[in-house]
Amino acid sequence: MNEDELALKAAVDEYEDEYFEDMRFEDGSITDPFMGERDSSDRRYPQVYHLPADLYNRVGIRNSGYRFTVVSPDDSTPTVLFKPKTVSFGRKYIKDKAAILHEMIHVHEETLSDRRFTLHKDALFLCLYNKLKAKVDQLDDRIFKQLQFHDGAERALRCGPHGILFYLKALELDLRCGWEPETVLGFEKIKQKPGVSIKVAPAEKGRGCRSRPRRQKE
Numbered sequence: 203m204n205e206d207e208l209a210l211k212a213a214v215d216e217y218e219d220e221y222f223e224d225m226r227f228e229d230g231s232i233t234d235p236f237m238g239e240r241d242s243s244d245r246r247y248p249q250v251y252h253l254p255a256d257l258y259n260r261v262g263i264r265n266s267g268y269r270f271t272v273v274s275p276d277d278s279t280p281t282v283l284f285k286p287k288t289v290s291f292g293r294k295y296i297k298d299k300a301a302i303l304h305e306m307i308h309v310h311e312e313t314l315s316d317r318r319f320t321l322h323k324d325a326l327f328l329c330l331y332n333k334l335k336a337k338v339d340q341l342d343d344r345i346f347k348q349l350q351f352h353d354g355a356e357r358a359l360r361c362g363p364h365g366i367l368f369y370l371k372a373l374e375l376d377l378r379c380g381w382e383p384e385t386v387l388g389f390e391k392i393k394q395k396p397g398v399s400i401k402v403a404p405a406e407k408g409r410g411c412r413s414r415p416r417r418q419k420e
């Protein structure tokens with residue numbers, strides 16, 4: 203691993219702890235109401251969310267097996283390859299926080315592709331939607347527009363689909379970072395406009411790294 207790749211890896215590790223506790227279903231994240239321990243006598247909540255611990259241990263970038271690499275030419279657009287598990291960045295993008303966060307969402311979605319996570323993903327979707335509803339103007343309109351996104355097919359071919367879960371998490375990261383909505387989603391396009399500043403609002407107070415061990419699930 204060269205110096206650029208070490209710097210990229212350090213950024214990914216930092217952002218993983220800071221911004222992705224929800225996609226790892228960590229204690230205290232917005233998904234907690236769905237994932238928290240249940241009183242087994244409470245029949246309102248079936249135990250469907252209690253999956254084998256080894257499955258939870260596969261969630262997250264560090265356990266994903268993905269390698270973040272720096273490739274030539276320097277302006278290579280960041281791209282996720284699912285086989286072999288690789289996320290490649292041109293040198294131009296290795297300090298681009300929006301670009302790194304964008305690709306990290308793709309990897310997180312991939313780690314949740316096991317069908318046993320279907321309900322987890324639904325819960326995550328709902329929690330993100332509820333969090334954003336009061337904070338992002340015209341959220342429903344934005345979602346519908348994203349569903350009809352004119353270059354969706356081309357983008358899906360290039361770096362994976364930008365479905366609604368991806369879209370909501372990208373908006374949530376925009377909020378946390380104090381960026382305009384859709385900065386993480388469309389980082390390439392924004393970068394192509396000279397003079398465009400993407401940092402426009404005070405960042406939402408970030409969450410610190412939560413180092414306590416994972417709750418044991420069974």
Ligand SMILES: [Zn+2]
Nearest residue numbers: 304308361362
């Ligand atoms: Zn993408």
